[in-house]
Amino acid sequence: DAKTTQPNSMESNEEEPVHLPCNHSTISGTDYIHWYRQLPSQGPEYVIHGLTSNVNNRMASLAIAEDRKSSTLILHRATLRDAAVYYCILRSGNTGKLIFGQGTTLQVKP
Amino acid sequence: AAGVIQSPRHLIKEKRETATLKCYPIPRHDTVYWYQQGPGQDPQFLISFYEKMQSDKGSIPDRFSAQQFSDYHSELNMSSLELGDSALYFCASSFLPGRSNEQFFGPGTRLTVL
Numbered sequence: 629d630a631k632t633t634q635p636n637s638m639e640s641n642e643e644e645p646v647h648l649p650c651n652h653s654t655i656s657g658t659d660y661i662h663w664y665r666q667l668p669s670q671g672p673e674y675v676i677h678g679l680t681s682n683v684n685n686r687m688a689s690l691a692i693a694e695d696r697k698s699s700t701l702i703l704h705r706a707t708l709r710d711a712a713v714y715y716c717i718l719r720s721g722n723t724g725k726l727i728f729g730q731g732t733t734l735q736v737k738p
Numbered sequence: 739a740a741g742v743i744q745s746p747r748h749l750i751k752e753k754r755e756t757a758t759l760k761c762y763p764i765p766r767h768d769t770v771y772w773y774q775q776g777p778g779q780d781p782q783f784l785i786s787f788y789e790k791m792q793s794d795k796g797s798i799p800d801r802f803s804a805q806q807f808s809d810y811h812s813e814l815n816m817s818s819l820e821l822g823d824s825a826l827y828f829c830a831s832s833f834l835p836g837r838s839n840e841q842f843f844g845p846g847t848r849l850t851v852l
Contacts, residue, residue: 660837671742671828671843672781679838715780723794724835725771728780 632716637733640706648701648732650716655696660719663690663701664726665712672715672728675701711736740764742844744829750850751819759814759847763831769793770812771841772804775826787812788835819851 633651640646652661663675676683676690678699683690689702703710715731743762751757763770769788773781783796787806798804801819806812810831816823826848830841 658837664841666781671830671846672841673843674840677838677840713780719837721794722836723786723788724769724832724837724839724841725783725786725794725796726773726781726830726841727783728773730780 632718632729634714634716634730634732636730637735639735639737640703642708642736642738643705646703646706646710646734646736648703648714648716648734649698650700651698652716652718653697655718656720658720661690661692661696661699662717662719662726663688663714664717664728665710665714666731667709667712672726675714677719706734706736708736708738710734742829742831742842744827744844744847746847747845748848748850750852752852753819753821755819755851757816757819757849759816759827759829759849761812761814761829761831761844763810763812763829764842767831767833767842768810769832769835769839770806770810771830771832772798772812772814773828773830775828775846776822777825781828784814786835793835816849821851824849824851 662677664672713731771786772784775781784798
């Protein structure tokens with residue numbers, strides 16, 4: 629499974645945008661880029677995913693580099709409830725398993 | 739909307755005992771995944787099922803077994819429990835396996851082995 633690299637932690641101020649980076653230089657052409665987050669004491673939660681084009685949904689935006697070797701999760705206005713561990717995951721194969729690496733712990737300051 | 743249901747939510751067992759964790763996927767979801775999250779660790783994939791057949795296997799100990807039943811619920815059976823099995827066990831479900839499908843996670847079962 630291709631690996632991802634994320635910063636251990638990031639801080640943001642409430643109501644400001646947050647850009648969470650992810651490097652995946654060994655990504656293959658069929659790997660999807662997924663983002664999940666895990667709030668304290670909860671199960672992981674799907675955020676967004678994409679293959680080649682940038683994606684937007686009600687939670688966030690995903691910006692994918694043209695060479696697909698990196699991506700950025702964008703939270704447009706961080707709230708205190710967005711404080712969580714954010715995982716960037718490459719999904720390959722047909723079984724759909726998620727391989728969680730070290731994610732980014734996001735702290736949101738009021 | 740219905741979510742993934744896991745039972746029990748908390749379980750305390752002694753070493754060498756057995757435990758059974760249950761997972762009820764979202765209605766019409768045919769794929770179930772099991773993950774283990776040790777204290778301070780990231781979730782680790784254990785095993786998955788699609789249409790009642792094992793579809794993938796991760797770092798699941800031989801002491802553990804699992805199956806998916808005709809109503810699509812799944813059970814994780816753990817025998818000869820060890821202290822290191824203490825963890826949060828998450829079940830997730832999706833409609834079809836695959837690279838692009840969203841997985842919905844349950845609240846987890848916290849297993850404590852004494």
